[in-house]
Amino acid sequence: MNPSSTAPPDLHGHGFLLRRPRDSDVETRLALGRDPEIYRMFGGDASLARPYGQADAEAWLQHTIEHPAAWIIDRDGLVGEVRLDNINKHDRRASYAIGILDPELLGKGLGTAVTKLVLAHAFGELALHRISLRVLAFNERAIASYLKCGFSVEGREREAALIDGAWHDDIMMGILAHEFSAAPEEPQGK
Numbered sequence: 001m002n003p004s005s006t007a008p009p010d011l012h013g014h015g016f017l018l019r020r021p022r023d024s025d026v027e028t029r030l031a032l033g034r035d036p037e038i039y040r041m042f043g044g045d046a047s048l049a050r051p052y053g054q055a056d057a058e059a060w061l062q063h064t065i066e067h068p069a070a071w072i073i074d075r076d077g078l079v080g081e082v083r084l085d086n087i088n089k090h091d092r093r094a095s096y097a098i099g100i101l102d103p104e105l106l107g108k109g110l111g112t113a114v115t116k117l118v119l120a121h122a123f124g125e126l127a128l129h130r131i132s133l134r135v136l137a138f139n140e141r142a143i144a145s146y147l148k149c150g151f152s153v154e155g156r157e158r159e160a161a162l163i164d165g166a167w168h169d170d171i172m173m174g175i176l177a178h179e180f181s182a183a184p185e186e187p188q189g190k
């Protein structure tokens with residue numbers, strides 16, 4: 001496969017599946033709602049947060065369906081989403097975004113396993129050369145997970161985000177194809 005392919009294939013991990021979205025995901029997405037800690041890790045301003053409603057869930061599903069490289073993280077149902085954004089076919093690079101939406105599943109190895117699986121797909125079937133991401137400096141769990149996957153810190157954008165009235169830095173991270181170890185993702189349930 002090359003980066004011009006259309007629908008991304010299902011990717012099978014240990015104890016989870018990365019799959020295309022389906023209509024029934026709206027109900028689960030609505031139930032997951034907008035967890036305050038997770039919302040903050042995406043740079044959400046708690047003071048501006050409003051309840052997550054049916055229209056939000058339907059718009060999210062439509063956006064995910066139309067995205068060329070977005071997957072539902074499925075572990076006995078929808079628990080999160082992961083994307084390769086802005087795929088550049090000439091430079092063979094893309095940016096990475098992941099969100100586990102169930103707070104009960106944070107810090108249990110799932111995010112690291114998902115990231116390794118998507119990197120294997122990106123550097124394998126998609127033949128990309130580089131994946132980059134940006135992450136809020138206070139999101140230490142995400143940074144630790146990305147480092148475990150082989151990303152390096154490449155820079156820091158000072159005071160790039162204003163969250164609840166305070167400025168926060170963004171950390172820029174990247175990984176090249178030859179830096180990615182093809183080690184299998186870790187088993188779940190630690």
Ligand SMILES: CC(C)(COP(=O)(O)OP(=O)(O)OC[C@H]1O[C@@H](n2cnc3c(N)ncnc32)[C@H](O)[C@@H]1OP(=O)(O)O)[C@@H](O)C(=O)NCCC(=O)NCCS
Pocket residue numbers: 038041042098099100101105106107108109110111112113134135136139140141142144145
């Ligand atoms: C970022 C995210 C995908 C990581 O997935 P995860 O399953 O929670 O993380 P993992 O358990 O795989 O790995 C986290 C690592 O950080 C460590 N960690 C956990 N909390 C930490 C903290 N507060 N500070 C530093 N390290 C921490 C864990 O110990 C673990 O390392 P270990 O396995 O060596 O012990 C997930 O936390 C998430 O979706 N968070 C909410 C949204 C978000 O932040 N998205 C990313 C925006 S850039």
